[in-house]
Amino acid sequence: MKTRNEWVRKNVLREERRKNDRGIVDVIKIIRHFFKKMPEWIEEIKDPRHQSYITYTQDDLLYMGLLKNMCSVESMRQMEHMFNEETCIRTLSILSGNEKLTEMPHSDTLNCYLERLSPECLSELRRKMVKSLIAGKAFTKARLLGTYWRIILDGTGLFYFKERHCENCLRDMRKDENGKQVVRYYHKVLEAKLVLGDGFVISLGTEFIENEKEDVAKQDCELNAAKRLLARIKEEYGRLPVCIQADALYEAEPVMNICREYGWKYIFTHKDTRQCYVGEEYAALGDEEKGIRRNIGKEKGTGKYYNGIEKITGKTEVMNLYEYSYDDIGKDGTPKRVTFYWTTNIELTRENLVEMINAGRGRWQIENEGFNFQKNILYRIEHLNSKNPVAMKNHYLLTQIADIIMQLYLHWNPMVKRLGQGIKNTSSRLLESFRRHTVTDEDVSYIQRRTSVYLE
Ligand SMILES: [Zn+2]
Structure with a gap:
């Protein structure tokens, strides 16, 4: 049983969050909160590219692929068009940790990378994410017969x-x-x-x-x-x-x-x-x-x-x-x-x-x-982003990883429930936020602040 104080505290927190729906900033916070080791995990992926021609880090490319899914952008061409904004570059660089990022990667660059990357790598990344969720104890109530x-x-x-x-x-x-x-x-x-x-x-x-x-x-x-x-x-x-x-x-x-x-x-x-x-x-x-x-x-x-x-x-x-x-x-x-x-x-x-x-x-x-x-x-997984058989699998796996983050975001963000907006609506709002919202220093400190994250 929760005490009255706990209820009140939770409601106050909820109200605060409602007032401050931060869209893409909240998504970054969710990633940082649930997957603290994400930079390390991406670092562990063996980069399949020829090292002398690299402009973008693996983090840049992977996060761009994830954002394409979370913002429900159907095709690679649309992604290139939609993400062609200064604000997007700033946000992606915060996510990927690449301060030198000055341009969004070209969709061909992403496909080229996904053609070479072993699907095992994304599968392994997902495994680390899922394991950390299981270990995090936030979901133990979901177990059948408590076990x-x-x-x-x-x-x-x-x-x-x-x-x-x-x-x-x-x-x-x-x-x-x-x-x-x-x-x-x-x-x-x-x-x-x-x-x-x-x-x-x-x-x-x-x-x-x-x-x-x-x-x-x-x-x-x-x-x-x-x-x-x-x-x-x-x-x-x-x-x-x-x-x-x-x-x-x-x-x-x-x-x-x-x-x-x-x-x-x-x-x-x-x-x-x-x-x-x-x-x-x-x-x-x-x-x-x-x-x-x-x-x-x-x-x-x-x-x-x-x-x-x-x-x-x-x-x-x-x-x-x-x-x-x-x-x-x-x-x-x-x-x-x-x-x-x-x-x-x-x-x-x-x-x-x-x-x-x-x-x-x-x-x-x-x-x-x-x-x-x-x-x-939401994700239009039947849309072929690349005919290349390896990239095809990697696109599919990126969708599944994006979906994990999206589910966490949806269950955390009270705005979604309050406004009764569907997930489709949420992802359009995310796209707008990604394209229009300049992530400020205050946002960054909000992201880094350690707070309790409640799921509903
Ligand atoms: Zn085939």
Whole structure:
């Protein structure tokens, strides 16, 4: 419980912040606050460029790429046009720490750098950022059952081409506008998202789904990519208590086996088509054999569970099944029953059922919002900033890093909530602030001042 004084103090702070919305200055403050070691981390990136031709530091280029995303600037050309301001140079030099910066880098300069940079470097930078957030204790409340960090797997298609774009392209057959079967070339990505709170989800890992070379007998697929991604998460996050969540595609024993080996929990959407014996046996069980709780969740529905269904189905991996159902009215006005099912290796109890149901349903919501948001609302991740396969990946990773900073900024800045402005609006305001606001010495001392940062 917070004391009255604490509430008052927090409200006063909030009010102060409302009066002093500083846009881009606040973004810099957020970066400094949460990622104190950022300059060091960027310093550790191996510069791929020929050292004698360098005008810009890696910090200059990376921060410019991040700002392009945070300000929701769609194309490289637009970026060049929008960022061509004295104020932008001043702000970028404060961010990057390069006092000699006199001009904004050209968009080709950024692309050239991103073509040479190993995507591993940006992936590593993100890892350091995510680790420091986890260690910072600000998000411990988001853990499932007070213990497990929820990591959600989600794949999507990114870029589609009529002609082969690179040797790693995936391909499938599609009907074109004349009904003729044609080959389509494309790139897909698999994301691991970390849940840090309600509506607060960040990218923790990325695996590109792509063929190793042009003529592979069997193409790469989401499940294979998932195995690589999970192995990488284990390697990078070691003993972090994790609960993997994913859709029914993952409700397979090889994936459960990996989770067991890594000491992780899982929650997968259950589908009878994926685990048909399990589904049949569960359906055959009477209600008296299951744990039941009624009148729960926001729809006042019913939750049921059964632990250890693998024992009656002869499966080797632990499968505890649970469901949530409620009555609803369909679009045509007729009543309908809505039911969700999940499989987990967490032992289900009357006490944890509600939290487990919320976690299961949350995954779906996060997936729906996540990529749709990044594709259609803010970052336009389907826009091709460079055809070069390496730069393509680096642009994608920069977006994911920018999104981490943006999420922190949004959850910190009370203006956003007060004015009820959407994130799209926030990023346009940021762009305006970046282009128009001259960062003063007073701003700089505000940035450097050590203050408590509250997230809402
Ligand atoms: Zn390609």
